[in-house]
Amino acid sequence: MSASDANSSAKTQTTSGGIGIANLPNQLHKIVTKKGTNLSIMVVGESGTGKTTFINTLLTTELIEPLEDAARRKKQMDKTVDINIHKAELEEKMFNVKLNVVDTPGFGDYVNNNDCWLPVVDFIENQYEQYLRQEQQPVRKGVVDMRVHACLYFIRPNGHTLKPLDVRAMKAIGARVNLIPVIAKADTLSPTALRQFKKRVMDVIDAQSIRIYQPPVESDDEAMTVRNKDIISAVPFAIIGSTQEVKTADGRHVKGRQYPWGVAEVENDQHCDFKKLRSLLIRTHMLDLISTTEEVHYDKYRTTQMKTRKFGEPKPRKVDNKKFREEEEMLRKRFTEKVKLEENRFRQWEQKLIAERDRLNKDLEQEHNLVKQLESEIEAISNVNSPNGKFFRK
Amino acid sequence: MAPSAPSINSTMSSRMATPRPSSYRYKSEKRGMTYNIMLVGQSGLGRRTFLNTLCEREVISPPEAPNPETANIADPMRFDTYEVNIEEEGTRISMTVIDTPGFGDGLDNTECFKQLQDYIEAQFDEVLVEESRIKRNRRYRDHRIHTLIYFITPTGHSLRELDIELIKRLGEYVNIIPVIGRADSLTVEELATFKQNVMRDIDYYKLPLYNFCWDESDSEALKENREIMDYTPFSVVTCDEVLDNEFGAVRVRRYPWGSIEIDDEGQCDFALLRYILLNSHIADLINYTEDVLYENYRTKKLEVGGFGEGEDQGDEENDEDDEVLGAKNE
Numbered sequence: 006m007s008a009s010d011a012n013s014s015a016k017t018q019t020t021s022g023g024i025g026i027a028n029l030p031n032q033l034h035k036i037v038t039k040k041g042t043n044l045s046i047m048v049v050g051e052s053g054t055g056k057t058t059f060i061n062t063l064l065t066t067e068l069i070e071p072l073e074d075a076a077r078r079k080k081q082m083d084k085t086v087d088i089n090i091h092k093a094e095l096e097e098k099m100f101n102v103k104l105n106v107v108d109t110p111g112f113g114d115y116v117n118n119n120d121c122w123l124p125v126v127d128f129i130e131n132q133y134e135q136y137l138r139q140e141q142q143p144v145r146k147g148v149v150d151m152r153v154h155a156c157l158y159f160i161r162p163n164g165h166t167l168k169p170l171d172v173r174a175m176k177a178i179g180a181r182v183n184l185i186p187v188i189a190k191a192d193t194l195s196p197t198a199l200r201q202f203k204k205r206v207m208d209v210i211d212a213q214s215i216r217i218y219q220p221p222v223e224s225d226d227e228a229m230t231v232r233n234k235d236i237i238s239a240v241p242f243a244i245i246g247s248t249q250e251v252k253t254a255d256g257r258h259v260k261g262r263q264y265p266w267g268v269a270e271v272e273n274d275q276h277c278d279f280k281k282l283r284s285l286l287i288r289t290h291m292l293d294l295i296s297t298t299e300e301v302h303y304d305k306y307r308t309t310q311m312k313t314r315k316f317g318e319p320k321p322r323k324v325d326n327k328k329f330r331e332e333e334e335m336l337r338k339r340f341t342e343k344v345k346l347e348e349n350r351f352r353q354w355e356q357k358l359i360a361e362r363d364r365l366n367k368d369l370e371q372e373h374n375l376v377k378q379l380e381s382e383i384e385a386i387s388n389v390n391s392p393n394g395k396f397f398r399k
Numbered sequence: 400m401a402p403s404a405p406s407i408n409s410t411m412s413s414r415m416a417t418p419r420p421s422s423y424r425y426k427s428e429k430r431g432m433t434y435n436i437m438l439v440g441q442s443g444l445g446r447r448t449f450l451n452t453l454c455e456r457e458v459i460s461p462p463e464a465p466n467p468e469t470a471n472i473a474d475p476m477r478f479d480t481y482e483v484n485i486e487e488e489g490t491r492i493s494m495t496v497i498d499t500p501g502f503g504d505g506l507d508n509t510e511c512f513k514q515l516q517d518y519i520e521a522q523f524d525e526v527l528v529e530e531s532r533i534k535r536n537r538r539y540r541d542h543r544i545h546t547l548i549y550f551i552t553p554t555g556h557s558l559r560e561l562d563i564e565l566i567k568r569l570g571e572y573v574n575i576i577p578v579i580g581r582a583d584s585l586t587v588e589e590l591a592t593f594k595q596n597v598m599r600d601i602d603y604y605k606l607p608l609y610n611f612c613w614d615e616s617d618s619e620a621l622k623e624n625r626e627i628m629d630y631t632p633f634s635v636v637t638c639d640e641v642l643d644n645e646f647g648a649v650r651v652r653r654y655p656w657g658s659i660e661i662d663d664e665g666q667c668d669f670a671l672l673r674y675i676l677l678n679s680h681i682a683d684l685i686n687y688t689e690d691v692l693y694e695n696y697r698t699k700k701l702e703v704g705g706f707g708e709g710e711d712q713g714d715e716e717n718d719e720d721d722e723v724l725g726a727k728n729e
Contacts, residue, residue, distance in 0.1 A: 053554020072556075074596075078603070082560055115560045117507040161552075163443020165465055170506055172471040193553075193584035195639060195653060205465065212467035262586050265666050267657020275655050 041101040043150050044291065045132075048106065049125055049178065050159025051113040054189035058246035059157075060091075060106055062260065062271060063283060067248065068093050068106060086111040086124045090151075105151060113170055122174035129153050129181050133306040152303060154294045155218070155286060156182045159189040160241065166205045172213050179216040182302055183294055185285070186210070186217055191243030191277050192262060192269040199243055206241050218297070220290050229289075236285055242278040247271050431484060431491035433541050434681060435522075437573070438496065439515065439565070440550025441503040444580030448637035449548075450496055452650070452661060453673055454483050459498065473505030476514055487677045495542070503561050512568045519544055519572045523696045545688045546609075546676065547573045550580035551632055555589050557596040563604055570607025572692060574684050576676075577601075577608060582634030582667055583652065583659055590634055597632055611680070613687060627675065633668040636661055 048056040057069045068091050072080070080087075089108040094101060107128065112121055132151045139148045156178055160171055167175075178184050186206065188194075194202060210217060217240070222233045251263040253270070261270040271279050286294070438446040447459040458481050479498045484491065497518075502511050522542045529539055547569065551562055566575055577597070579585075585593060601608060608631070611624040638650040638661045650661040662670045676684075 051554075052559070053552065053556050077557060078600075081557065081600075082563070084560070116564055117509055119506045161443065163441070165442060165462070166467070167470050168442075168504060169471050169473040173506070176471075190584045192654070193581050196655060205467070208467040209470040213471055264583070264586055264657065264659075266659045267654065269654070269656050 038100055041103065042295070043103045043105075044295065045105040045107065045151055045153045045155075046286065047109070047125070047129075047153045047156040047182070048159065049109050049112055049122075049156060049174070050187075050189060051161055052110065054159040054161055055244070055246045056108065056157075056159055056189075058248065059159075059187075059244060060108075061248050062246040062279070063286070064093070064095065064104075065248075066093075069108060072110075080110060080114075083111065084115050084117075086121050088124060088128050107153065113174075118170055121170075122177050125156075125174070126177050126181060129156075129178070130306065133303050134310075136303065137307055137310065152298055153182050154291075154298045155185055157185050157187050159187050160206065162188050162190060162194050162199075162202060162243075165202075167209045172209065172215065175210070175215045175217075176213060181306070183218040183297055184216065185282075186241035187282065188241050188243040190245070192245045194243075203241060203243070218294070220285060220293060232284070232289070236281045236289075239278045239281045242282040242285075244279045244282060245269050245271055245277040246279070431493035432681065432685070434492050434494045434685065435542060435544050435546075436494065436496050436676070437499065437519075437544045437547045438550070439499050439502055439547060440578075440580055441552060441561075442500060444550040444552060445635065445637045446498055446500075446550055446580070449550075449578075449580070449635055450481070450498070452638040452669065453676070454485060458483055458496070462500075474501045475505075476501035476511055478518060485677065492677065492681070497544070508561065512564060515565075515569060516572065519569065520696070523572070523693055524700075526693065527697060527700065543688055543693060544573045545684045547575045548676075549575055549577050550635075551577055551597065553579050553581050553584050553593065555585055555593050557593075558600040558604075563600070563606065566601075566606040566608060567604065572696065574609035574687060574692070575607070576672075577632035578672065579632050579634045581636070583636045585634075594632060594634075609684070609687070611683075613691070614683065627671075630668055630671060633672040635669050635672065636667040637669075 046060075048060060050056055057071065060069055061067050087110050089110060091106045091108065093104045093106070095104055096102075109125055112118075112125070115121075132153060136148070136150055136152055139145065158171070158175055158178065160167065175184060175186065188199070188202065188206070191199060209215075220233060220237060222230060222237060224230050224233065245262060247260050247262050249260070249262075250258050251261050251268050252258055253261070253268045259268070259270045260272060261268045261276075270276050274280060284290070438450065440446050447461075450459055451457050459479075476499055479500065481496045481498065483494045483496060485494055486492070499515070502508075502515075505511075522544060526541060526543055529535060549562070549565060552559065562577075566577070569575060579590075579593070579597075582590060600606070611628050612621055615621060636652055636659055639652045640650075642649050642651050642658075651658040652661065659666050661667065664670050
């Protein structure tokens, strides 16, 4: 058989006895279990929407500690959006996950919130950039992958609709990463108000072409399909977060929030969508989140970058954040001032040296003159001593 | 059906029974006290429902469904005026409420403060002009804002830049009473911590809130007022529906896990706030606005040379002012 024949006719054959190809999934399972995985989740939203509590509730551990008073006061009028990364390693039944949670304090908290989503977007793109660069290195071992797999956007429930800030921010973020909208502090809306709010939010998302994460619905397992449909119908997820255990009226101990008028339970589907969101993030769709990030979002970034840049060229800097520009100006000013100071110092030193040299030269000349004088005296005396000399005086 | 006075301090109701020597109570009995309140706060904190619950009827109807196509554009702030006549324990109050939808809802809200300040100053200016007329209008309606109710977002942490800036800038022109909107999103401990943090911020930034204890002459009232100040900022929850149970009609807000009774002081400060606004402190708020805030404004304005006072300011300025007054009188 010639090579061309082999290429043109690829026959599909099922082996009768079974050579063992079907064992690949098991091998893969072993490899993945040993390797573990890397998961990055970002939480974006105004302060006080329950981001920290949600993360701590999700992970059943206090990963993010509440801010101290001094730190909080400093942030109040600070006018910047920070990016804080919290790392944790989770282990469950011999499977471990390296988890990164990215928090964005200061987002939407000020009087002027124009462009406050830029640091968020920059962070996401920078992670893609880092990964891209590392891929292009000769040695690819030990790649640090901080690409964000899911971004939870916390919407404050004002009972009407999305704010312009939410619309602009979600549009920018959703184009670059898996965006999952979440209604924060859902225990402040009555069930009818909540339904209406969800509908309005989805209407705006559609009308404004905001791209949100769409989990795959169809699956081989009937039960999975039903569950998936259930999850999708709950978007945006209304959540309540709590790390405390409280006792309900009928004596159960649950995770929830205790009010004088009742207990709002975190894991009760009648009260909020926490379980569905947890399922989406971890139990059922974690892999899909990771693969969509790599195959869709990262790939899009890679394609656009490679079209315009040569291999190995650094990324051109975009228009910076205004606040960073100001800082840059300040630093530049300080630097020039320092340089000026040093130059002055050197000049003075030079002057001193020149003055010193002149002084020494003068001394030298004086000495020289003295020497000359003495020399001429000696000559005069020796002339007197010589035969054809003049009178000599004693 | 007015909710009964809160049982916090029984002497408060007795204060109302004995008329205080304020000119307002006597003169305005027939017409009804003129009382102007402004509601300020970001959308979704319950300003509209607060007013409806306060007046026990739907004064402001629910807004129309927002248009999803324009959700990315912020509506500019506007001033909506509502006239409500209330009868509170025998006193007639002719209340004007000014709502400010659009405050703090845009991307850049730096202009909002100036707009509010201009509005409040405009009301003062109107009175200033009216006072200086040769022939005054007997039916003149005073539009000066007596109380500004500011709705704080229940973040559970502390004040935000918007809150701090607003109180800082407007505190010298109007009585500001801080209120926690949607307070039912906070548990009992969270509410206590939040109130504490807010008051600490207010001390730290020296924010000029309405000082309930401004009148130090009446020592009994002073004691009461100190107790009231411990409740600030007032937690407010607003009414969704009225239930009928064995005790009569109860105003509630219902959740799958329980119902809040709006008028129960153990659950929120609405009843107390209502009592303060419409009953025990209405005269104080009005008097402070007229005797202190307005007078300060007037002094400042006249020092700068706005209305013709002071011959030593130069003939040019006087002529200008005469022109203004002359024009207004025609």
